[in-house]
């Protein structure tokens with residue numbers, strides 16, 4: 001084992017706290033992964049005065065396969081962290097969602113609410129993730145890039161996670177902390193090493209995306225296409241076209257695991273087939289493609305639980321927090337990071353170990369209160385649209401009823417005010433009434 005430490009991109013290295021065993025910790029909290037979940041967790045922890053160390057396997061700026069779209073929910077999370085979201089700072093705003101399906105086209109503005117802004121954003125993840133990581137550093141978090149966590153260090157006496165083993169440029173080393181956060185994305189190697197696998201009773205999506213130079217690059221609506229066909233079967237999922245404002249459009253599609261086609265679909269072929277039906281002047285052709293077609297999984301509706309297990313806490317995709325209705329994950333990664341950081345800050349302020357433990361153990365319940373009922377409704381939705389005849393029926397009927405689609409937008413994007421108008425109360429009521437299993 002080597003004592004080499006890769007460059008710390010924040011000046012302070014912090015002495016860390018001392019364990020009862022006398023061994024010095026590297027930080028109060030270690031956050032594994034500096035995507036939106038990890039950086040947001042680290043930001044709020046640092047703001048609360050804790051010594052926090054993020055370990056990230058890549059080096060910023062780095063690519064992340066994504067649609068690059070943020071609904072007003074994502075905008076709210078950015079604003080809460082003090083990030084400027086003005087157009088002068090390179091953000092591309094959108095007014096709402098344009099839905100195309102069953103031969104119709106509807107433009108649905110984002111709802112007017114007090115809880116969320118009335119606009120969404122688009123930003124490449126290469127920029128967004130770096131910006132969030134730097135924001136966490138500004139708040140005082142330490143970040144080590146090029147550090148791949150390979151497994152947990154367990155306390156021999158209690159079996160709890162007490163640190164992590166990491167592979168670095170020139171060897172392996174261990175890092176220790178009082179609390180460890182897994183924010184290492186969909187595969188969450190750390191969760192798996194602790195025995196936490198994905199649940200097969202929860203939804204999962206797969207999506208692919210690429211970029212094309214296109215005159216549609218400055219579209220001020222996010223666009224989603226409901227007509228994805230596998231022969232004569234309408235598939236549960238959608239295609240998207242998001243203008244990046246830089247001469248290109250992010251174009252992709254995602255499918256849910258509730259369809260028979262899931263697992264044996266050639267996603268690249270499906271994307272090409274779907275795009276072949278688009279007007280030629282939009283430019284979605286091979287010559288205009290600027291990036292390879294890349295894909296990844298979308299872990300939805302709490303598809304890895306428990307969110308607290310033997311000292312390890314899960315945030316974002318690691319905990320399967322993507323919204324099953326629309327595949328949005330950035331906002332939920334950031335929100336779960338904030339909920340988690342506030343829980344940890346309270347827990348570490350308690351005098352006795354048993355009290356700390358009690359507070360940490362409350363994190364899964366806090367998540368269930370935030371999303372549990374809503375995700376339960378989402379699981380029913382995902383199952384229903386996995387049946388091609390139901391998907392076809394729903395698309396056809398909803399698309400000819402704009403008022404119903406405005407309600408659907410609130411439900412699918414999880415955008416309501418507490419109290420709110422009749423549609424808000426209906427969406428909120430559904431989530432409240434739904435069973436909220438562990």
Ligand SMILES: Cc1cc2nc3c(=O)[nH]c(=O)nc-3n(C[C@H](O)[C@H](O)[C@H](O)COP(=O)(O)OP(=O)(O)OC[C@H]3O[C@@H](n4cnc5c(N)ncnc54)[C@H](O)[C@@H]3O)c2cc1C
Nearest residue numbers: 033035036037057066067068069149185207316317329330
């Ligand atoms: C094709 C596609 C399109 C999507 N489109 C959208 C969209 O338009 N809008 C939206 O809101 N969501 C979208 N999502 C979902 C969204 O990308 C995720 O939900 C979001 O990135 C989750 O953030 P996270 O921080 O939990 O995980 P990630 O963003 O995956 O970050 C995890 C971080 O952990 C690091 N890491 C992983 N393993 C280790 C390790 N062993 N050691 C150290 N570091 C490690 C990774 O390098 C990474 O930086 C899309 C997903 C896909 C696949």
